[in-house]
Amino acid sequence: MTVPPCLGANAGNCPTKGRSMATAQLVQTTVTYSGQRFTRYPIRTHWLSENEDLAAVLLSYTSDRQSGDTIAISEKVAILLADKTVPVETICVRWLGRLLARFIRPQLGEALGLSVPPKMQYVINETGRARILAAAAASALTRPLGIRGVFYRVAGTLARDIDGGVEPHEHHLFPPLDPTEAAQLCEGFEQSVGVGIAIVDMNDFGGSIRATSTSSLPAAALTEILADNPMGQKVTTTPFVIIRPEPS
Template identity: 35%
Template sequence: MDVPYDEEAHKRPREIEVDGARFERIPIKTHVVLPGEPLDPVIETYALEHLEDGDWLFMTEKMVAGSQGRAYPVAETKARPLAVWLSKRVVRTSTGIGLGIPETMEWAIREVGTPRILLAAAVSVVSKRLFNRTGDFYRVTGPKARGIDGPGYPTIPPYDEMVVLTAAKPRQTSQHVRDLLAGHGKKVDVFLVDINDLGGNVLGSTTDKATEKLVGRVLRDNPIGQGHESTPLGIIRRVA
């Protein structure tokens, strides 16, 4: 399914200045990468021709997780009673439903285990009562649970009816894509990112932590969009 880019719905400047340097952000439109679809042909088909030596290629976590088969239909997810009970009590995040439905909570339990989920629930109750602090449930459960994406708009079909887990082995996956591109004569670094309209976060890369933080800042305004743009790949290129 090929979804047209909605230019009016999502506009961001092509270039951004960070720490006195200017970077161009180049979104790469693809077809919708379906669950279990191999990643390598997607990179070769859509990114290869646009890359120049020294570029930074970034890949969105949802596309990579989907290609890894880590996306599951909500309709086929049977939530246990604990998941139903807890989902009604967590604070929904500003970027989506988070673990606020039984199906996403069920996958969080499967990913991190019942003991950690129960610990997180206990900590969140205590911190709320004693310090009026929220968010500890997500802090204790960690990135595997915190990064789970639920169904609904503006997610592109078929992912709007699926629970998408975090991408597995982000650093190894980034290195694999770098090696793939090197085999085609492209000398680039690769970043696996989780970005939305509240900011960017690098989950794994082929560089160091300082460069990952810089890339997070370069992508902080989400230049590739959040919904039906169908641009799960992008290039960062320093221009000045």
């Protein structure tokens, strides 16, 4: 699905703060999972900032939600509004971080990943030099065989899922939420909005479900239903998707 950017010359495409799903939604799409049809409603918002309350934003933009819905929230937005980002300026990039970042080769059209030195350095600091060097060695041995992604599998979840460090968030890193903390956020948001909540990290190459609330669709179902990334990327400003089961 092609979505016009919500910036610059296309700013007129953006909803004003507080519009409901009926006026703020983009093109809805329907998918089938395990014999059940689900409609996905991406919700376009204003450009959110760390000074806003995510529960209030959810209430404002999803006023047309219904019982049985699940609202998927972009993990990046959850991290930003929960004030869990890491300022890039606080990371002292050392020689190993710069060296290893040079050997990360993103696929065409892929996010830059750990090829951004501050991100690589942060992962080294948090994961440990030994594990990252082991990941680099494993990658060097398997890449000539055409096996990709070994570095991230060995380095772990933080290396795979950390975001930010590039425009439009070049000044902040977005380390993934702890699953327990994410689950607590989901339960709190469900109490606020009255429907299931999931915090998800999806991209054009797949992704993961960080946590779900009690009334949410299960993670396995959401992984399939959101596999084509209906939330879009970056400047699409569609951090929420309402997922609604259709009557049989």
